[in-house]
Amino acid sequence: MTDTTAAVAAKAPAKKGGGVGLNIAIGVSAVLVAAGLVLWAMQLSGGMVQTAMRNLDSWGLYITGFMFFVGLSAGGLIISSVPKAFGLSGFGGISKVAVMTSIAATVAAIGLVVVDMGQPFRVWELFVYSNLGSPLMWDIIVLMVYLILSCVYLWAQVQAEKGKVGHTALRVISVVALVTAVLVHSVTAWIFGLQQGREMWHTALLAPWFVSSALVCGTGLVMCAAAALRAAGYLKWDQANLVKLAKLLAVFLLVDLYFFGCDLLTAGFPAGEGLAVVQMLVSGPLAPFFWGEVVLSAAAIVICVVPALRTTPLMVVAGLCAIAAIFCKRAQLLVGGFQIPNIDLAAAMTPFTVTNWEGNMAQAYAGMVYWPTPLEFGVALGVTALGFLVFFLGLKLLPLKPADQE
Amino acid sequence: MADKKLVMLVDTKRCIACNSCAVACKIENNLPKNIWWNRIMTVGGGNLDSPEGEYPNLKMHNVTVACQHCENPACVKVCPVGATYKDPETGVVRQDYDKCIGCRMCMSACPYTGVRSFNWEEPKYSLAHAVGDADAPEHQKHVVEKCTFCYQRISKGETPACMDLCPARARHWGDLDDPNSDVSRAIAGRSYEHLLDEKGTKPGVYYLV
Numbered sequence: 377m378t379d380t381t382a383a384v385a386a387k388a389p390a391k392k393g394g395g396v397g398l399n400i401a402i403g404v405s406a407v408l409v410a411a412g413l414v415l416w417a418m419q420l421s422g423g424m425v426q427t428a429m430r431n432l433d434s435w436g437l438y439i440t441g442f443m444f445f446v447g448l449s450a451g452g453l454i455i456s457s458v459p460k461a462f463g464l465s466g467f468g469g470i471s472k473v474a475v476m477t478s479i480a481a482t483v484a485a486i487g488l489v490v491v492d493m494g495q496p497f498r499v500w501e502l503f504v505y506s507n508l509g510s511p512l513m514w515d516i517i518v519l520m521v522y523l524i525l526s527c528v529y530l531w532a533q534v535q536a537e538k539g540k541v542g543h544t545a546l547r548v549i550s551v552v553a554l555v556t557a558v559l560v561h562s563v564t565a566w567i568f569g570l571q572q573g574r575e576m577w578h579t580a581l582l583a584p585w586f587v588s589s590a591l592v593c594g595t596g597l598v599m600c601a602a603a604a605l606r607a608a609g610y611l612k613w614d615q616a617n618l619v620k621l622a623k624l625l626a627v628f629l630l631v632d633l634y635f636f637g638c639d640l641l642t643a644g645f646p647a648g649e650g651l652a653v654v655q656m657l658v659s660g661p662l663a664p665f666f667w668g669e670v671v672l673s674a675a676a677i678v679i680c681v682v683p684a685l686r687t688t689p690l691m692v693v694a695g696l697c698a699i700a701a702i703f704c705k706r707a708q709l710l711v712g713g714f715q716i717p718n719i720d721l722a723a724a725m726t727p728f729t730v731t732n733w734e735g736n737m738a739q740a741y742a743g744m745v746y747w748p749t750p751l752e753f754g755v756a757l758g759v760t761a762l763g764f765l766v767f768f769l770g771l772k773l774l775p776l777k778p779a780d781q782e
Numbered sequence: 783m784a785d786k787k788l789v790m791l792v793d794t795k796r797c798i799a800c801n802s803c804a805v806a807c808k809i810e811n812n813l814p815k816n817i818w819w820n821r822i823m824t825v826g827g828g829n830l831d832s833p834e835g836e837y838p839n840l841k842m843h844n845v846t847v848a849c850q851h852c853e854n855p856a857c858v859k860v861c862p863v864g865a866t867y868k869d870p871e872t873g874v875v876r877q878d879y880d881k882c883i884g885c886r887m888c889m890s891a892c893p894y895t896g897v898r899s900f901n902w903e904e905p906k907y908s909l910a911h912a913v914g915d916a917d918a919p920e921h922q923k924h925v926v927e928k929c930t931f932c933y934q935r936i937s938k939g940e941t942p943a944c945m946d947l948c949p950a951r952a953r954h955w956g957d958l959d960d961p962n963s964d965v966s967r968a969i970a971g972r973s974y975e976h977l978l979d980e981k982g983t984k985p986g987v988y989y990l991v
Binding site for chain 1: 860865903
C-alpha cells in the first residue's frame with residue numbers, strides 16, 4: 377500500500393488537502409478497482425476454473441492476501457491505541473492517519489474473502505445460518521467489529537480534538553480497540569491453526585505468531601505512510617518519531633523470527649511428519665519465500681538497529697522490506713498447508729484435481745503446488761486498489777492531519 | 783449422537799481395483815465432468831495401476847477413497863453456515879448445495895486429501911441427459927460436494943450404489959450398532975484399519991485387512 381503512496385504523494389504539490397497528486401491517486405485507484413470488478417465478474421460468470429485453485433489446493437492468492445491485509449491492518453490501530461491506552465507518549469501526530477491505514481487494510485481484507493467465495497450472493501446466509509463454532513464465522517464477526525471499531529475510534533479522536541469526547545472515553549475506546557486488534561489476528565490464525573488436517577498450520581504458536589507478524593508489517597506500513605505524507609507536505613512529523621518506530625520494528629521483527637525459529641525447531645526436531653514442513657521451507661519448493669522472508673527481515677533489522685543507517689529513505693526501505701517479508705510468510709503458510717498432501721497415492725487426475733494435474737501426484741507437487749493465474753493477480757490488484765482508494769479518500773475528505781497543523 | 787451408526791466396510795483383500803464402484807458412483811449421482819467422489823488409489827507405485835517394489839518382487843495394492851463420514855468430522859465444525867452437517871438420524875455427513883457459500887473451509891479442514899470436490903465451473907456432462915437416480919440432488923456451480931453414502935438411496939432403504947455393483951463383493955454397508963447387520967457380521971473376527979486414524983476424526987469407513 378505504501379510504495380504507490382510514496383510514489384504518488386512525492387509528486388504531489390504541498391497543498392492543504394493533498395492537491396492534484398492525491399486526486400490522481402484517487403483516480404488511478406478507482407480505475408484499478410473498476411478493472412478488478414470486471415475481472416471478478418468474469419471469474420463469477422466463466423467460473424473459478426479460471427483461477428489456479430483446485431480441489432487439492434483449494435485456497436490461493438486471495439486468502440494469502442486476506443491474511444496479509446488483516447496483518448497490515450494491525451499496525452495503525454495498535455500504534456495509535458497503545459500510547460493512548462497506557463498513557464504513554466505517542467508517535468507524534470500520525471495517530472489518525474495510522475488508524476486510516478487500518479481501516480483501508482481491513483476493507484481490502486474483507487474484499488479478498490468476498491472474491492474468494494464461490495457464491496458471494498449467498499453472503500447473507502452467514503448472518504442467518506451462522507455456525508458459531510466455525511473459526512471462519514468467528515473471523516467474520518471479529519473483522520466486522522474491528523472495522524466498525526476502527527471507524528468509531530477515528531471518529532472519537534476527531535471529536536476529542538474538538539473537545540466533544542473526553543479523555544477517559546477515548547482511553548476506553550483505545551483499550552477496546554487494542555483488545556479487538558489482538559483478537560482479529562488470533563482468530564485469523566485460528567482459521568488455519570485449528571485444522572488438524574494440515575501439518576504446517578496445526579500449531580498453537582500460530583495465533584501469537586500472527587500477532588507478531590501483524591505488528592511487523594503494520595509498523596512497516598505506518599512508517600512508510602507517515603514518511604510519504606511528510607515528504608508530500610501533508611503533515612509535519614518529528615524525525616525522532618520515525619526512529620522510534622524503526623526501533624520498534626526491529627524488536628517486532630526479532631520476535632517474529634524467534635517465533636518462526638521455535639516453530640521450525642519444534643516441527644523438525646522429532647524428525648517425524650513435521651520434518652517435511654521444515655524441508656519444504658528450507659530447501660523445497662517454498663525455499664524462495666522462506667529465504668526471502670529471512671533475508672528481508674534481516675535487512676530491515678540491520679537498518680533499524682544501526683544508528684548510522686537510520687536515514688529516512690533507508691527506514692522506508694526497512695518498512696517495505698518488513699512488509700515484503702511478511703507477504704513471503706503469508707504465501708509460504710498458505711501454499712505450505714497444501715504442499716504436503718496427507719494422502720499422496722496415485723489416483724486418476726482430472727483438471728479439477730490439482731493445479732498441475734497433467735502428470736502424476738509426484739509431478740504435481742514437485743514445484744509449488746499452486747501459482748496464481750493472471751486473472752487472480754488482476755482481481756487481487758483490484759481489491760488492493762480498493763484499499764488504496766479508501767485510504768486516499770480518507771486523506772482527502774477526513775480531518776486526518778494533526779490538530780495543531782490544520 | 784446419531785440413532786444409527788451407518789458405516790461402510792471395504793475388504794481390501796477382496797478388492798480387485800476394477801473401478802466399478804467409482805463408475806457406479808459417477809452414474810448414480812450424475813457427476814459432472816472432472817468430478818469423482820470415489821477414487822481408486824494405487825498404493826506404492828507412482829502412477830495409477832503401477833506396481834510397488836522392484837522386479838521380480840512386485841505387488842499390487844489398491845485402496846478406494848471417498849468421504850469417510852467421520853464420527854468427529856473436521857468439515858462440519860468449520861462450515862460457517864452449516865451447509866455440511868451430520869445427519870442426526872443416520873450419522874451420514876451431508877452437503878446442502880443450496881446453502882454452501884463456496885468458501886471451501888471444509889476442503890481445507892478435511893484431512894482426507896481430495897474427497898471433497900468443488901465445482902470450479904458450471905457443471906458439464908458427457909451426455910445431454912441426466913443419468914442415474916432421479917432423486918440425486920442437482921449439481922451446482924461453485925459449491926462443494928462429495929460422497930453422501932448415496933443419501934437418496936439409503937433414505938429409500940437401498941444401499942449405496944458403489945457396493946451394489948462391486949463384482950468382488952468387497953463392500954459392506956449398514957448399521958454397526960445392530961449386531962445382526964451385514965457389516966457387523968462381516969467385521970466379526972477381522973482386523974481393520976482407518977485412514978489417518980491419528981487425526982482423531984473417527985472415520986465411518988473401515989478397511990478390512
